[in-house]
Amino acid sequence: MASDEIPAGSLDPQQFIREQVREIGEAVGQGTAVNALSGGVDSSAVTLLGHRALGDRLKTYFVQNGLMREGEPERVISLFAGLGVKVELVDAQEEFFAALKGVTDPEEKREAVTQTFYKKVFGRLVRESGARFLLQGTILTDVDETVAGIKRQHNVFAQLGIDPEQAFGYAILEPLVRLRKDGVRKVAEALDLPASVFRRMPFPGPALAARVIGEATPERIALVRKATVITEELLSSSGAFQCMAILHQDRVTGMRDNRRDYGLQIEIRCWDSVDARRALPTRLDWETLENLSLRILDEVPGVVSVTYNIAPKPPSTMEAV
Amino acid sequence: MASDEIPAGSLDPQQFIREQVREIGEAVGQGTAVNALSGGVDSSAVTLLGHRALGDRLKTYFVQNGLMREGEPERVISLFAGLGVKVELVDAQEEFFAALKGVTDPEEKREAVTQTFYKKVFGRLVRESGARFLLQGTILTDVDETVAGIKRQHNVFAQLGIDPEQAFGYAILEPLVRLRKDGVRKVAEALDLPASVFRRMPFPGPALAARVIGEATPERIALVRKATVITEELLSSSGAFQCMAILHQDRVTGMRDNRRDYGLQIEIRCWDSVDARRALPTRLDWETLENLSLRILDEVPGVVSVTYNIAPKPPSTMEAV
Numbered sequence: 270m271a272s273d274e275i276p277a278g279s280l281d282p283q284q285f286i287r288e289q290v291r292e293i294g295e296a297v298g299q300g301t302a303v304n305a306l307s308g309g310v311d312s313s314a315v316t317l318l319g320h321r322a323l324g325d326r327l328k329t330y331f332v333q334n335g336l337m338r339e340g341e342p343e344r345v346i347s348l349f350a351g352l353g354v355k356v357e358l359v360d361a362q363e364e365f366f367a368a369l370k371g372v373t374d375p376e377e378k379r380e381a382v383t384q385t386f387y388k389k390v391f392g393r394l395v396r397e398s399g400a401r402f403l404l405q406g407t408i409l410t411d412v413d414e415t416v417a418g419i420k421r422q423h424n425v426f427a428q429l430g431i432d433p434e435q436a437f438g439y440a441i442l443e444p445l446v447r448l449r450k451d452g453v454r455k456v457a458e459a460l461d462l463p464a465s466v467f468r469r470m471p472f473p474g475p476a477l478a479a480r481v482i483g484e485a486t487p488e489r490i491a492l493v494r495k496a497t498v499i500t501e502e503l504l505s506s507s508g509a510f511q512c513m514a515i516l517h518q519d520r521v522t523g524m525r526d527n528r529r530d531y532g533l534q535i536e537i538r539c540w541d542s543v544d545a546r547r548a549l550p551t552r553l554d555w556e557t558l559e560n561l562s563l564r565i566l567d568e569v570p571g572v573v574s575v576t577y578n579i580a581p582k583p584p585s586t587m588e589a590v
Numbered sequence: 591m592a593s594d595e596i597p598a599g600s601l602d603p604q605q606f607i608r609e610q611v612r613e614i615g616e617a618v619g620q621g622t623a624v625n626a627l628s629g630g631v632d633s634s635a636v637t638l639l640g641h642r643a644l645g646d647r648l649k650t651y652f653v654q655n656g657l658m659r660e661g662e663p664e665r666v667i668s669l670f671a672g673l674g675v676k677v678e679l680v681d682a683q684e685e686f687f688a689a690l691k692g693v694t695d696p697e698e699k700r701e702a703v704t705q706t707f708y709k710k711v712f713g714r715l716v717r718e719s720g721a722r723f724l725l726q727g728t729i730l731t732d733v734d735e736t737v738a739g740i741k742r743q744h745n746v747f748a749q750l751g752i753d754p755e756q757a758f759g760y761a762i763l764e765p766l767v768r769l770r771k772d773g774v775r776k777v778a779e780a781l782d783l784p785a786s787v788f789r790r791m792p793f794p795g796p797a798l799a800a801r802v803i804g805e806a807t808p809e810r811i812a813l814v815r816k817a818t819v820i821t822e823e824l825l826s827s828s829g830a831f832q833c834m835a836i837l838h839q840d841r842v843t844g845m846r847d848n849r850r851d852y853g854l855q856i857e858i859r860c861w862d863s864v865d866a867r868r869a870l871p872t873r874l875d876w877e878t879l880e881n882l883s884l885r886i887l888d889e890v891p892g893v894v895s896v897t898y899n900i901a902p903k904p905p906s907t908m909e910a911v
Contacts, residue, residue, distance in 0.1 A: 418850050419848070482842065519804070524738075524903070529740040573905045574906050578895065579879045580894070580896040581884075583845045584853070585895050590842075
């Protein structure tokens with residue numbers, strides 16, 4: 270597929286959909302394909318494009334990697350059932366946590382998630398299903414950042430000189446690779462996905478593993494999952510491009526019941542952005558900030574400190590990991 | 591000395607000064623005393639009380655521990671020269687950094703600074719000077735927090751059951767121990783100290799060692815010193831009780847010149863408080879926050895991320911270390 274950018278402004282979503290459906294159909298021929306649906310706008314759009322092109326010959330999986338947000342598998346599976354798409358839940362929590370054990374470097378953590386996802390879990394699913402193609406929702410910003418060496422996105426291979434056919438045993442189709450996030454949202458809307466999907470804030474490939482600094486253990490993921498619920502509840506109506514809670518590894522001195530408590534810190538980031546290439550911290554009002562902080566301090570065990578990011582991208586990136 | 595609290599509201603500063611001058615005079619008799627001046631409001635008030643009581647029989651030192659703020663020794667020494675008080679500069683940088691080497695736990699770091707200050711440096715100064723008394727600016731909040739086990743203040747001994755005479759070879763006088771910060775400010779003003787001193791924001795005993803999470807190396811102290819200059823420059827007119835920059839140990843992903851830069855994070859805290867027992871983050875406006883962030887990102891090498899504290903004390907404490 271060509272990788273010339275299609276800017277959102279000059280995108281005709283219905284024409285784009287027709288073209289991609291045709292291209293997917295031609296590439297897969299009479300074979301079968303698989304894809305992984307996370308519930309984000311990118312993978313949701315790809316799922317519907319794939320089903321328009323292939324019908325039942327596309328098998329869609331939701332991989333429960335243990336790193337997802339609260340209630341996410343149930344929500345996604347029932348939403349797509351309502352759209353007539355059957356999604357199969359694959360429980361791979363143990364494999365992911367085993368791969369993440371002891372890993373603290375951000376790039377090694379991303380690589381552990383990538384290898385577990387593409388090689389172990391998807392390798393097995395593809396072998397079992399007999400499919401030769403994987404459809405995935407890579408977008409142009411993923412490619413840019415990975416190729417520039419800023420952050421290894423889990424879904425970028427060819428552009429790094431990796432042949433998925435050789436590495437994993439299947440070919441990868443990327444119908445969204447010429448779009449950025451704003452373009453994907455237009456396509457998702459044109460595909461009749463609900464606003465809760467086409468307006469959904471971005472969420473990283475390595476999921477909550479990207480939201481803890483240091484080791485992603487089940488316990489630390491559970492803490493950041495709780496903070497994420499609160500953050501999204503209070504900030505999803507802010508109109509921000511993306512918001513997140515990050516569990517730090519540093520401990521800071523705090524006090525509980527008038528005694529010292531050497532506790533945890535949660536950092537909140539909330540971004541204004543058009544296409545994720547540049548971003549500014551959302552100028553939240555103080556009532557929201559204080560509410561956020563008090564709820565996290567109250568509801569997330571062990572947390573004694575909450576901060577709000579005030580640095581722009583660049584030199585920050587959206588995610589801390 | 592009695593340790594019943596004197597609330598700032600019912601404090602008569604001139605009467606308090608007369609009483610303390612008399613008590614210091616009676617305690618020291620015809621002997622000599624020493625004290626350490628850091629330039630903060632507590633040690634500045636004690637220095638003037640001591641000089642009123644003892645004149646030249648009080649020897650005042652400024653201990654350059656390598657952990658002070660930019661330009662601090664020169665500023666303090668020249669200010670007190672103008673008040674007729676001679677201050678001797680003691681260079682002890684190597685001893686402090688040697689004691690801090692490899693120490694990352696906050697309480698061990700505080701203990702390393704305490705031991706170096708009271709045992710090594712002051713032990714030597716007291717022996718050389720023949721003094722039998724050390725005057726110091728401990729206030730009631732220091733005692734409370736240390737006794738409660740929240741944070742070991744460097745200047746609290748008797749209340750922990752430590753006999754300084756036995757531990758260090760000299761007795762300690764604490765003329766401010768019945769006051770909190772607001773009371774000390776009234777006393778400092780009544781002692782004719784300039785507003786830049788009696789209104790000065792509090793600064794911790796372990797100085798910038800309390801402003802780095804993890805090891806306090808000369809390099810890391812230099813980074814947080816730069817961030818502190820910017821923070822105080824932009825926030826000292828905010829009317830806040832205290833403001834600070836904290837260098838984290840966690841690294842976060844950032845980007846410079848369109849390449850990945852696994853860099854440093856600085857956290858800013860700015861507190862509204864009356865007496866430091868409870869405190870709220872100052873509701874700074876967004877222009878100030880953005881200014882602060884951009885200057886730190888520009889001027890402090892290696893920093894890719896800046897956050898602002900939004901948690902109250904409790905459960906936070908004012909300092910992170």
